[in-house]
Amino acid sequence: MTENRIDHVSSLIKKAMDMESSGNRAEAAKIYRDAYNEVMEIAAHSSGKIREKRLHQAESLKKIYESIGGKYVEKDRIGEGKKILEQLNIEPPEIPKVTFQDVAGLENVKNEIMSKIIYPMRYKELSQEYNIEFSGGMLLYGPPGTGKTFIVKAIANEVKANFINVNPSTLYSQWFGQFEKNISLLFHAAYLLSPSILFFDEIDTLVPKRSGSESDAARRGVSQLLTEVGGLTSQKDRNIFIIAATNNPWGIDEAIMRPGRFDVKIYVPPPDYESRKKLFQLKLSEIKHLGEIDYDGLAARTERYSGADIEFICKKAVQNVFMEVIKTGNRVDVTTEDLLEVISQIKPSIDIGLLKKYQDYILST
Ligand SMILES: Nc1ncnc2c1ncn2[C@@H]1O[C@H](COP(=O)(O)OP(=O)(O)OP(=O)(O)O)[C@@H](O)[C@H]1O
Ligand SMILES: [Mg+2]
Structure with missing residues (x-):
């Protein structure tokens, strides 16, 4: 499997070089970028010396595509991510204007978020040296109007990440029959738009406690969501954070709170x-x-x-x-x-x- 992927990388590099020599720099940059992504994937599935070697190779590929046309690729990537969100009927991504200074109180919540998300992102190298990583997702729960959505926007601003707001009450019905596929598309968009924060508001409507009467399709959608969230853990270079919010933590399928999933739970209390x-x-x-x-x-x-x-x-x-x-x-x-x-x-x-x-x-x- 890895062998095949390495062959694939080689053929991508060859193609990119051909493009470059025929003067098509934008296209070449894109293919180098694909090769880079592929090598990162391979690295994510390997360990020790081999992993290091792959990361090193990825780094070189990144330098190449950045030097010959990083700008084209960058624009392309964001554009593609936005297009997917539009298809999925999700609001365009934004870097919100709200900052931590606009949030009153909630000191515990802020501290937790600082140590789990903001510092690891801001001090990337340091956190790698100490093997600190942000895995899975974070669940904020508490009474209505206590600032859950607001604080997630502030987080996105602090780390200058694209805020992608998934509001299930509108999506649920529209996605009928396409749930599984749309969840994968959504994570792909988050990746294209990274650094990004994928925010699932009212997560209880998306993954309600199992009643036994859900359709197979809905169940598969949920397991797709769990797979995607779990998968992010092994790809710490991807810079996607998953945050969910709810007023009804007791109404959520407990499977989503297992380790590696939404395993950081934070209560957002009413203001003191x-x-x-x-x-x-x-x-x-x-x-x-x-x-x-x-x-x-x-x-x-x-x-x-x-x-x-x-x-x-x-x-x-x-x-x-x-x-x-x-x-x-x-x-x-x-x-x-x-x-x-x-x-x-x-x-x-x-x-x-x-x-x-x-x-x-x-x-x-
Ligand atoms: N701690 C806070 N600091 C500053 N503004 C706040 C705070 N809590 C709430 N607000 C204000 O109230 C508005 C509503 O808050 P928000 O939408 O974040 O609540 P919520 O917890 O997400 O509610 P719901 O559970 O109903 O979704 C915010 O736009 C913000 O202006
Ligand atoms: Mg809210």
Whole structure:
């Protein structure tokens, strides 16, 4: 098998050289790139000295294609990745603008993400020296509106990775009958767009706990997903991170949480007192007409309100003041009272029963 692949690499290199000598540099670069990918694959399946030799060979191929036309290849690769996402009906990839500074609180979550994803990527050589690798995927779970999607966007920004947002509620029905194939295509796109973060939102709808009544096709799709996630572990040069999020961790097929799969699980809790204070500060920071705000008072009054609730409260209060200003023509400040008024009108979106459910889940795992 490896023999065949090596022959294949040789024939690719020969083809690339022919192209190059006939003056077609863009095409040659592409074929060198294919040869590079192939050698990386072979390296991923070998070990010891042989692996080192392959990696060395891959490095040389990379230098060649970069020097003769890395730009063409790069453009091509990204374009192809985008095309696949379009076919799959997934939003175009982006490097989000949100940064870690925009995320209030969630220090534990941030630390975990820093050590598992951001540092290994930023300090590549060092992490290889210490054999630190990011394997499998990460699962974020917690009540709605606590910043799960938001923090993944911030991660993508920190590592300058393409954020690919897979939202199963729309995809599930559209992919009917093509699940397995589409999952492979999706991972291929993530690879073409790498460094990338493949984000599966509402993973519980994609891989619900098995009920025995799923179609064969759905089951095969799920096992394809697991194979792809597992496969990434052995290819640490690929720079694809898989992150999933859910409100219902208890509703997920447990097979996806085995080692090498989504084995890093992080609870994203509702904001605590300090985080709520910070949320109000962040969400009001762009307002030019702001009075003295009693942030402690607001934090004290908003237990069990989510980050999304607090964002909504700020928007609504500012909107109310704005309407007032339009009527009177008088630029007045947004005050603590304006905010408290809105708080009194809306209920926190996280109830005690739900929190208890998460506590029980954490204890049971
Ligand atoms: N910790 C936070 N820091 C800053 N903003 C936050 C935070 N939590 C929530 N928000 C705000 O609330 C909005 C909604 O959050 P987000 O969509 O990330 O929640 P979620 O946990 O993914 O919710 P769901 O489970 O419903 O998908 C964000 O766009 C952000 O503006
Ligand atoms: Mg979300």
